[in-house]
Amino acid sequence: MIYLDNAATTMHKPPCVTDAMIQALTSLGNASRGAHEGALQSNRLIYRARRTLADFFGCPESEKVIFTSNSTEALNIAIQGTLRKGDHVVTTVLEHNSVLRPLYRMEQECGITLDFTPADARGCIDYEQLAHLIRKDTRAIVCTHASNLTGNMVDIARVGQLAKEHGLLLIVDASQTAGAVPIDMEQMGISILCFTGHKSMMGPQGTGGMCIHGEIEVEPLKEGGSGVQSFLTRQPREYPTRLEAGTLNGHGIAGLLAAAEFINETGIDVIHTHEMALTRRFYERVVHIPDVTVYGDFEATTRSPIVALNIGDLDSAIVADELAYSYGIATRAGAHCAPLMHKALGTGEQGAVRFSFGYFNTPDECDEAAEAVEQIAQRMHQ
Amino acid sequence: MMRQKEKRLIAAFYTTHDAMAFEDYCQGHGIPGRLIPLPREISAGCGLAWSAPPEIEDVLPGSLQDAGIAAQHLVLLEI
């Protein structure tokens, strides 16, 4: 199989990730639930993971690196834990449902108000328009770092500056960029960064987290066992315990730590350059194929390693099926959990076929995929 | 047979994160001691405490400060 669905999850992980998880599965106790060596091993590993990820994302305090099961959980905690009735939020049409649905829920159940920054035909937002949506009662900007459909990146540092000028929280969905491009919360003005472990971080599914910058009160989504202060009737208030009720996924975090260390050793710039080269190589072929429409801004200097396209008016599901069945190429078709982005691009009915490249993909795989697109396009004509 | 009680210098912490951070610091700076379950005589945020020989009673506060950790308690105890 040629796996080009890395934006959904990376299938090929560095061997050190597997090794770390196997080691963890055979040796870890439950962190914060005892003082014996098994529990301490787990505690030490998780502590090291927090320190490593704090450096990785430019989060000044490692105790404010919170582990979750994925970025969806992190975004739900961030959004539901910071917003209150009467708050106004500015977001964008680039967002994934993991941002949209918690916001809609807060709108319907808690009385927040929302405004969406529109996108143009290339899927790019206008930062002036975003700024104009800010009001006196705006509390936060919640936005993605990169669209999971087009791969277009948002200039988060610019949005961060805007948030700072207006005293707003900036909550960022880094699902498509964590592990793919350098992120520095401090530099970019990010208040809360939500990330997942299983995409460009190349860690296991079931891992992810959020990093909180500064003194931000985030209320917990769940309360339960904490291993400490057991006689309190509510979740302890100290970070990270406040937001980590229940047993942590120690085995998964072992894998995530190994993945972060792999990225650090390899160099995130090396990874990004490789992925950009693959994206560009594929794009340059397919954009010239008759009847192929490619979505997104390919003039931008940097982007997520994604190319989304359609072939004529072919149903994207049919194209994806043909790619998988006849060519052994794995892609994702349909709506990509990004309904507003599809509406903005006019692909609500047809969907789009998304090719997303990862560190372990090769130039030959790009060429084969482009050839397959060309052959399918040729077969479209009766 | 229960082991003999001995006098130890106990640092208790507000959070597990602080306890792990202090263990990391001590191991990196050759400071003697180890993590133990928090003795019942002390009430603290975290169930892990650092147990050190009483001889370093004058040294440990400085170590905590250098590590950037505020101990919830620092006491001599017979455990």
Added chain:
Amino acid sequence: MIRYYILFDNYEQGLALHDLLDAAGVNNRITPAPAAARGSLCCGMSLLVEPDQIERARAVIEEEKAVYHKIVPLENQLRSKRDVYC
């Protein structure tokens, strides 16, 4: 050429019928549900069944009382792959 897409409300229904059809020796393939067939209600997974297998598939569904959303015939939008080599 017409092909048949069996649509479902969720993955569990789809995988359950896939197993039943496989066990009965009815050729079927998991495939994304085309938008033209899907509408807004179904899940994104479907089972693709060729015309010569559809009656056997219906018989299995009936016998096993398998749950599904609907069966939709659709013209294949692509020409057969062998045309590429002509």
